[in-house]
Amino acid sequence: MTRIVGLDVAKSKVDACIRSMDLRLSAPSTQDGEAWLRANRVGRAVMEASGGYERAWAQALRAAGFEVLVVDPKRVRHFAKAAGRLAKNDPIDAETIARFAEAFPDGGAQPHDPAREEIARLVQARTALKDVEERIKQQREHRPPAIVIEALTAIAKTLRTELRKLEASIASRIKANPAFARRAEIIDSFPGLAGQTIAGLIAWLPELGRVRNEAASALLGAAPYDDDSGQRTGTRCIKGGRRKLRDLLYMAVVGAATQHNPVLKAYYQRLRAKGKPAKVAIIACMRKLIVILNTMIARNEPWNPPAQAAT
Template structure:
C-alpha cells in the first residue's frame, strides 16, 4: 500500500479506480480520495475476474458503485465487457485517450501494465472534475456502430455479387445467366439480412428517448434519410460531439478550404481528403436526392447552375446546407420548417 499526495482539485468521488486493460488481464489501481491511499491488484479480463475485482474493492471499503470513478484508456473490444459490467453497478466510467493521459504527465520513464494503471488513476484523481462520464445512450450507440459496420459488410458483399454477374453477362451471357441463377439465393439472403439489420437499428434508436428525438428531428428535413440520420447519431455520439455545423462539415469532408500562399501559390479552393469517407458517401447521395426532390434546395441548385457554377461545387454546397440544417434542428429541438416565400 502506498500513499500519494491529495489532489488540489475539488473531490467529487470517494474512490478513483484506474484500470489498464489488455486482452487477457486488467491491472487496477484504486485511490481513496479521502487520504490518497493507493491499492493495487491484477485480475483476468473476464466475468470471473470482474467479480473478483468487486470483492477486492469491497475489502478496501469501496462499494464499487456511483461513488466510484473508473478511468481507463479506450481499447475497443478489450474494454467492452468490463465497461458493461461496471455500468450495471452504476460506476461512473471515463474512457480517456491514451495520448491525453500521456501528455498530461510530462516526461515519463519506464512502462508496464502496473505502472500504466497507476498513471491512469493519478490522472483521473487530478482531473476528475473534467471527467467525461459515459452515458447510458453511449452503450446504445456502441450497438448501432456494430450494426452499421455489419450493414456495410452486407452491402459490399451484395454489390460484389451483382457487379461481377452483370459484367460477365456483357461478355458471356450464357455463363452470366448461370452464375446469376446460382447466386440468386445468396443475394436474397443478403437482402433479408440487410432488412433485419435496418430493423434492428431502428429498434435500438426507438428504445432510447433522447436518440429517438434527435433521429426524428433529422428526418423532418426533406432529403435526410434513415441511413444518414443513424450514421450521424453514431459518429457525433448523439450530437454530444461535433455539434457545430462547420466542425461536422469538416469531419464529413465537405468543408471548403483555401489553398494559397504569398503571390506564387494560388490553388483551387477544395475539400480535404482527411474525412470520414463512409459518411461523405451517404451525405453525397442525400445531397443529390435533395437537389431533385427538396423544393428549396432544388431551386438553389438550379439557380446556381444557371449562374455558371460548377455542378459538383453546388452539390457540395447542398451537402453543407443539409449538415447545417441538421445541426440547427437538433440544437434547437424543433422540427425543420421550410422557409416561407413572400407572396
C-alpha cells in the same frame, strides 16, 4: 477529487493504473478487477473503445456503481505522442489512459445511453452487411464462373433478407423510444434523407440539437480547419470527426444536393457556379445539412424552409 483508473481492455485480460496511488493491476476477470477498484476507492474508470472488448467491462462496472467513460483511442494515442511517450504495451497504455483522463476530465466521451448504444450496434451491423453486399456486387460484375455466380447470388439473397430484418429492428427500436421517435420525425421532415441515414444520425450523433452549429459540424468531420502560419495562407480542409457517420451521409447528401432538397440543391449549384469542385461543394452541403438539423432539433421543429428557398 474523484479517483481515476485507466483501463486497457484486451480480449483475455485488463491492465489498470491508478496514477494518484501509483498502483497497477493486470487481471484476467471482471470480478477480480471490480474488487480491486472498490478496495482502492476508484470513482471513475476510463477505457478506450477497443473493438467491442470494452463493452462487457463498461456494463459490469456501471452495474457495480462506477462512473465509466469510453474514449476515442485516436485521441489517447495523439496525447501519448504529444507527451513524448512513444513506447507502447498494455501497462503503459493503461497509464496513458489515466493521464489522458486527468488532463481531459470528460474525455470527449458520449453520454451513456443503453438504448442509443443498442441502435448504434445495429446500425454498425447493417453498415457491415451493406459493405459485404457491395463487394459481392462488384465480384459479379467481373463475370466469374457459373458456379461462383450461383454462390454469390445465394449469398446476396440471404444478405438482403438479413438486412431487411436489421432495418425493421432498428425502426422498431426508434419507434418504441419517444425521444428517438420525435428526433426521427424531425429529421425525416427534411427532404432527401432515408430511414437508415436517420438511424445513423440518432445512433452516432446524439449531441445533435444540444451543441453549437460549429461543434456539430466538427463532430461530423465536415468543418474546414485553418492551416495558416505567418504570411502563408494554407488550404482549408476537413479533419477528424466521426467517419462512419460522414460516410453514411455522403451519398444521401449527394442525392439531396443534386435532386431532392431545394435548399441544398440551390446551395450546391451556387458553389459549383463559383468554381468549387464537386466534392468540396458536397462537403459544404453536408455541413449546411448538419447545421439545419442541429437547429431543427434544438427548436423541436420540423423542416419549414423560407418560401423563396423552396422555389
